[in-house]
Amino acid sequence: MKNQLIGFLFCFWIALSQPFYFHSGEREEKCIIEDIPSETLVIGSYMVQKWDMHEQTFLESAPGLGMYVTITTPTEEVLLSKLYGPQGRFSFTSHISGEHSICLQSNSTRLISFGGSKLRIHLDIRVGEHLIDEVIAQAKDKVNEANFRVEHLIEQIHHISKEQNYQRQREEYFRLTSEQTNSNILWWAFVQTLILILVGIWQIKCLKDFFIAKKLV
Template identity: 30%
Template sequence: MLFDNFLQLIFLWLYMSSKVSGFYYYGNGGDRKCFSKELSKETLLNIQYNVQSYDENMKTYVNANNQEFDVLFDVEETFDDNHRVVSQKMVPSGLFTFLAIESGEHRFCISPQATKWMSKGKTKVTLEFLIGKDAQIDSKKKSSFQTLHNKINILNEKVLEIRREQKLIREREALFRDASESVNSSAMWWTIVQLIVLIGTCAWQMRHLRTFFVKQKVL
């Protein structure tokens, strides 16, 4: 039982070590430190970093101020004659994300730069590399995609609702048009019937008067 647990711990450690690697190093402000990583195509690399500067008064390292330090990240494709594909300036602490376009060895260089030209103190840089597929470790983009997907679903629902309302309006217009045509048709036929009755009544009255005048020997 203990041996099985020991093997499980070893496998877990090997798995985690293949996905995540973290360390720190010391340097002076402006020093450029590079690391090489072999990445396959469409592999995502996240670098969680934090830059600390040495405080002479406190005699220890404290988190660097955004107003005093910038961090420059460079990514070069060593397999393509050290072609630089990324050069990005960032804040002293954050997350740098890189998606490999081609397979091969990539060089990642980090350079803490003091914004004040007189300031070049000691620095401590902590780095944590997380390597994996986009769908595995890029949770922020996945969350953004999920949010966008939800918004698209809401828009689709609104479009369907508008279409249903338009269909209902068209059906009501069709019913109103049929009713109007029916009323107009009924009114026309009623007018024709009235005209026929009126003509018949006039003809009958003329005949009746003619017969009356003949009997009275008026005509």
């Protein structure tokens, strides 16, 4: 059955470079085959629309419906097997050359797929051509990260420079305050000395006047 499904979708194999869509039952697995060189990046994206019996059209989305994506190598090795949502993006890198199977199946819990319960799956697969873009994007991310780190370091340098300038200002203010304090202490010592001298002279004069008044001199 799976081989028949693969054969059914094999006609889409040539058109994989462009987005396309196909119909599938809710419990039906659909696969495509892609001949991929070794060490090649493959990026796929899909969107699922569910048929509405009342509106007789496909809904814009299929909320609550997930899709199992399974990637199998020519040697039947499973590269990827993961459950995504109604819209998703997957990627893998081929390790060997050959025909790889890309299969999608919904996680619907219905045991029987009725005629009206069909899905429209939009699929876009890019092989190889986005490898350079991916590398460039990673390089840009690294460059952006490096730029961010450089800007952060420059900002830290500016902050340190401002802190040093502030410390210099504080040191200058402290030095001026110390010099002013020392100058004030020196002048206060000079004033105290002058006061002591004046007090001494006044005391001597008072004693002299006292002795003269008492006729002791």
